[in-house]
Amino acid sequence: MFKLKPITKDSIPRALEKAERYRLLNEPSEAESICLDILLVEPENQRALITLVLALTDQFENGTKVHEARDVLPRLWDDYQKLYYAGIVCERRGMALLDHGGPGSGYVAYDWLSEAMEWYEKAEKLRPSGNDDAILRWNTCARTIMQKNLHAGPRERAESQLE
Numbered sequence: 001m002f003k004l005k006p007i008t009k010d011s012i013p014r015a016l017e018k019a020e021r022y023r024l025l026n027e028p029s030e031a032e033s034i035c036l037d038i039l040l041v042e043p044e045n046q047r048a049l050i051t052l053v054l055a056l057t058d059q060f061e062n063g064t065k066v067h068e069a070r071d072v073l074p075r076l077w078d079d080y081q082k083l084y085y086a087g088i089v090c091e092r093r094g095m096a097l098l099d100h101g102g103p104g105s106g107y108v109a110y111d112w113l114s115e116a117m118e119w120y121e122k123a124e125k126l127r128p129s130g131n132d133d134a135i136l137r138w139n140t141c142a143r144t145i146m147q148k149n150l151h152a153g154p155r156e157r158a159e160s161q162l163e
Helices: 009-024 028-041 046-057 066-075 079-100 105-126 133-147 155-162
Strands: none
Touching (some): 009 028, 009 046, 028 046, 046 079, 066 079, 079 133, 105 133
16 A cells, blocks of 8 residues: 655645646546545645535546545535535436436436435525525526426335335
8 A cells, every 4th residue: 555645735725726627627536636635734625625525526427426525515614515515416416317327317316406406495595695506506407307307206116116
């Protein structure tokens, strides 16, 4: 095993810029790694935590990282951001399911998008003045559900599969 090398506190602003750039370049695992390096030095760095959540959600297409992204949320200090990013996690998981497809994926995507909308409604109540991000995201989820004609799966089928 390798022992990871710590970065210096002075390098954190530049490292954050790199992490955000890697996300834009669609290299989320590199962004995740940089955020983890920052958080080893400054465990409560809010910008690094948010970038980490986003980098993890960028990797949802393969069905992993959902738990890791949700585990970061309690570390956020701001209640609005906790709720808003909880919605982001659910929305991006739902969208990844829609992109991936497969049997029943529409039902599961509907559940994730509906949960995202619940988080966004809670965040909306705490939003700072002039910040309608939660409303914009809620509308995106609603439009996706309507455009793709998504709905909850049949309950009888789900119950019979549990028996």
